[in-house]
Amino acid sequence: MSVATIPKECTAANEGAKPLVRVNNLTVRFITRDRTIDAVNGVSFTVDAGEVLCILGESGSGKSVTLRAMMRLLPPHLTKISGEITVDDEDILSLGAPALSDLRGGEVAMIFQEPMTSFDPVFTIGNQIIETVKRHDGLSESDARKRALELLEMVQIPSPARRLDNYPHEMSGGMRQRAMIALALSCRPRLLLADEPTTALDATVQIQILQLLHRLQRELGMAVLFVTHDVGVAVEISDRIAVMYAGRFVETGPVRAVIREPQHPYTQGLLASTVNGAMRGKRLEAIPGSPVNLAALPPGCAFAPRCRHAEPACAVPPPETWIEPTRMVRCIRATPK
Amino acid sequence: MWFFIVRRVLYAVPILLGVSMVVFVLMKMVPGDAADIMIPPEAPKEVADMIRARFGLDQPAHIQYLRWLQAMASGDLGTSIFTNQPVAEELFGALANTMKIALPAVFLGFSLGVLLGALAAYYNGSWLDKLFSGVAIAGVSLPHYWVGMVLVAIFAVSLNILPGQGMGPEGFPTTWEHIQHLILPVVTLSLIPMGVISRLVRANVLEIRSMEFVSALQAKGLRGPRVLLHIMKNAAPSALALMGLQFGYLLGGSILVETVFNWPGSGSLLNLAIFRRDIPVLSATILVLATIFVVINILVDVLQALIDPRIRR
Numbered sequence: 001m002s003v004a005t006i007p008k009e010c011t012a013a014n015e016g017a018k019p020l021v022r023v024n025n026l027t028v029r030f031i032t033r034d035r036t037i038d039a040v041n042g043v044s045f046t047v048d049a050g051e052v053l054c055i056l057g058e059s060g061s062g063k064s065v066t067l068r069a070m071m072r073l074l075p076p077h078l079t080k081i082s083g084e085i086t087v088d089d090e091d092i093l094s095l096g097a098p099a100l101s102d103l104r105g106g107e108v109a110m111i112f113q114e115p116m117t118s119f120d121p122v123f124t125i126g127n128q129i130i131e132t133v134k135r136h137d138g139l140s141e142s143d144a145r146k147r148a149l150e151l152l153e154m155v156q157i158p159s160p161a162r163r164l165d166n167y168p169h170e171m172s173g174g175m176r177q178r179a180m181i182a183l184a185l186s187c188r189p190r191l192l193l194a195d196e197p198t199t200a201l202d203a204t205v206q207i208q209i210l211q212l213l214h215r216l217q218r219e220l221g222m223a224v225l226f227v228t229h230d231v232g233v234a235v236e237i238s239d240r241i242a243v244m245y246a247g248r249f250v251e252t253g254p255v256r257a258v259i260r261e262p263q264h265p266y267t268q269g270l271l272a273s274t275v276n277g278a279m280r281g282k283r284l285e286a287i288p289g290s291p292v293n294l295a296a297l298p299p300g301c302a303f304a305p306r307c308r309h310a311e312p313a314c315a316v317p318p319p320e321t322w323i324e325p326t327r328m329v330r331c332i333r334a335t336p337k
Numbered sequence: 338m339w340f341f342i343v344r345r346v347l348y349a350v351p352i353l354l355g356v357s358m359v360v361f362v363l364m365k366m367v368p369g370d371a372a373d374i375m376i377p378p379e380a381p382k383e384v385a386d387m388i389r390a391r392f393g394l395d396q397p398a399h400i401q402y403l404r405w406l407q408a409m410a411s412g413d414l415g416t417s418i419f420t421n422q423p424v425a426e427e428l429f430g431a432l433a434n435t436m437k438i439a440l441p442a443v444f445l446g447f448s449l450g451v452l453l454g455a456l457a458a459y460y461n462g463s464w465l466d467k468l469f470s471g472v473a474i475a476g477v478s479l480p481h482y483w484v485g486m487v488l489v490a491i492f493a494v495s496l497n498i499l500p501g502q503g504m505g506p507e508g509f510p511t512t513w514e515h516i517q518h519l520i521l522p523v524v525t526l527s528l529i530p531m532g533v534i535s536r537l538v539r540a541n542v543l544e545i546r547s548m549e550f551v552s553a554l555q556a557k558g559l560r561g562p563r564v565l566l567h568i569m570k571n572a573a574p575s576a577l578a579l580m581g582l583q584f585g586y587l588l589g590g591s592i593l594v595e596t597v598f599n600w601p602g603s604g605s606l607l608n609l610a611i612f613r614r615d616i617p618v619l620s621a622t623i624l625v626l627a628t629i630f631v632v633i634n635i636l637v638d639v640l641q642a643l644i645d646p647r648i649r650r
Contacts, residue, residue, distance in 0.1 A: 073552050101559070102558060104557060104558040105557035105558030105559075109556070109557070110556040110557075112549060112552075112553055112556075114549060118552075118553040119550055119553070120550045120553075120567050121571070122571055122644060122645045122646070122647075123567065131559065131563065132557045132558070132559070135557070135563075167646045167647070169646075169647055170646075183557065
């Protein structure tokens with residue numbers, strides 16, 4: 001296990017109350033010739049060092065866009081990002097290109113949804129890890145190769161030395177995702193961005209990858225920003241959950257509280273439409289209607305058109321209501337306890 | 338990998354057999370055979386029959402085909418019925434001449450095509466993209482014999498800085514005088530490969546750049562040149578395939594361009610053989626060119642498989 005080779009000072013960042021990540025009023029707009037899409041509309045959150053925050057939402061809710069904005073991976077000529085993103089006191093949105101590329105893959109790393117398409121098909125897995133290590137740590141080719149081997153061992157890929165020379169298409173989906181995790185962790189990031197890393201995998205492999213991620217997260221003390229549409233996955237891995245709808249957080253709080261007592265009608269709908277063992281024989285409840293069109297957001301609560309509790313007051317934007325010091329609900333029906 | 342190469346080479350056998358059959362049948366379909374050209378119409382029938390028998394033209398078609406194929410396969414390309422010279426001599430002389438312009442032309446066309454295509458894609462939508470796309474489209478669509486004539490008119494006639502005709506002195510091109518003679522035909526011939534390759538590379542690079550793995554490369558902090566290397570390696574196989582095809586076409590020689598520059602290459606040879614109804618020269622030339630074409634494409638396939646391992650399967 002090569003976790004031991006990772007310097008302690010990187011993992012022991014939990015001192016003080018200062019959060020590692022601070023996002024303030026983030027908005028992301030995609031501007032094309034014929035329309036403007038309001039993908040993210042004023043999202044604020046913090047992530048402490050070593051904490052796992054899960055952004056839960058349907059496709060099109062803006063969760064992946066939020067994640068990509070954290071690394072400025074969105075196409076710059078089509079995207080307008082405003083607000084404030086700081087990671088370890090560095091202002092991401094004002095970084096110059098060299099500083100940004102130093103940060104990417106170094107202090108902040110990312111895992112993608114589809115491990116098949118997120119590796120370059122014409123380079124070996126080993127090469128793709130080695131080039132990253134060389135880029136950030138300036139190691140020699142042979143040292144970088146040794147490191148790549150350790151990393152493959154760390155993510156428990158069998159016969160790692162042989163796997164280094166494999167091309168992505170020669171591996172199974174689960175193996176590729178392990179390699180992707182190894183790549184992401186290669187330079188000991190303090191923040192890991194995970195964009196639905198288990199969605200493209202078989203259910204059994206999903207669990208293994210989740211457990212691996214969870215273990216590595218604890219061992220390395222990384223902060224993780226995890227995006228998923230799967231409530232089960234969110235419960236498995238996160239400390240806190242933020243439920244996202246139409247580019248806004250509609251409910252945030254500690255995992256258990258949100259799952260046991262969902263306050264926002266959307267969260268309630270999301271949980272009710274999830275399969276779990278206790279519901280045998282019951283009819284699955286789906287949220288009526290379809291997700292909002294982000295090119296034409298309603299002026300008030302974006303969920304109101306699908307909400308069974310909707311009333312005339314929902315036509316104005318609902319304020320954030322902090323029902324507990326750690327729990328926010330963006331609904332007019334929410335009241336502080 | 339070796340298995341892949343062997344398989345590719347074996348595939349070539351039926352292709353070449355097919356080509357030889359098509360060539361033979363075409364030659365047979367032309368009204369009149371070689372004997373009709375050699376024998377004056379007033380010659381007695383016995384003499385004509387004797388000559389036919391001597392060349393085996395009295396045999397049934399499939400026997401003639403097998404004999405011809407056997408001769409070709411053993412390296413005997415036959416004798417020209419017009420000059421009475423061995424076909425091999427004329428053919429390889431002409432091919433060597435064509436090679437002198439086709440090789441540099443394909444090299445120039447490929448390098449420029451890749452460069453312009455990649456730049457156009459990188460600056461997609463800018464004036465640079467429009468300029469390079471315009472150059473590429475002009476390269477493909479202008480008739481290249483016309484471009485050749487215009488180049489001759491400008492550089493040979495008006496400016497008088499480059500020769501417009503012929504190959505210069507005999508022998509392998511080494512001196513400046515040789516190279517001077519190469520410039521105009523090479524530039525003319527490189528236009529089409531340059532155009533088609535740059536269009537393909539532009540489209541490919543645009544497509545590859547929008548793929549997820551490019552975001553992943555950026556997400557791990559790679560700098561621009563390194564990301565470009567990844568993109569170009571992904572774009573290389575299809576560009577190489579197109580280059581192989583273009584090189585094959587160039588080896589066939591462009592009758593028009595060779596005429597404009599008075600260049601005695603394979604295009605001129607084919608042209609001459611057609612006019613003279615010199616069937617041995619014609620059929621051997623076509624078969625040899627087809628063989629070279631197939632060999633080039635095997636080489637390109639192997640090269641592609643070396644770059645992209647997914648092709649090996």
